[in-house]
Amino acid sequence: ITYGRYVIVGFFTDEVGPQRWDDYFGVSTPQLSFQAMFNHAAAMRNGDDRKPGGALACFAGGAHADALFDLPDEEIMSRFAKDLLAVFPELEGKLGEGIVRRHRRVVPFWAPGRRNSLPPLRDPLGTIHFAGDYQLDLPSLADAATSGERAAKAVLA
Structure with a gap:
């Protein structure tokens, strides 16, 4: 069984009120430094009752992950933050410090x-x-x- 690799950066966010990504569990970003952004709180969002802040996770897999593995955390966070802001510019100034995780064996593939x-x-x-x-x-x-x-x-x- 062959397992794929992932580099993941999670960002805690500091925003107030409804955001346009609130209803999106995942966003495909194939041309960026990460291939998908996940908003795991989307299932909990409830319109007017939205609590401040959130968390977004950006995933790079396969060859993209391989190219990132040996880079310093700061470089990976910088690339992911820049690309996340390109998708959601309203996050400017609202992204917390990224948390980087490197996983060499995550999802099996054949x-x-x-x-x-x-x-x-x-x-x-x-x-x-x-x-x-x-x-x-x-x-x-x-x-x-x-x-x-x-x-x-x-x-x-």
């Missing part, structure tokens, strides 16, 4: 012809039941949790 390894990983090996985010065609944390729960129930049975 090279052409390698998906044929999946069926054996889905089947139990005697009393051993496998679980993980690689179990389904589009891996996610939800898939990892579901496969773990399925494996646990099978072991208990």
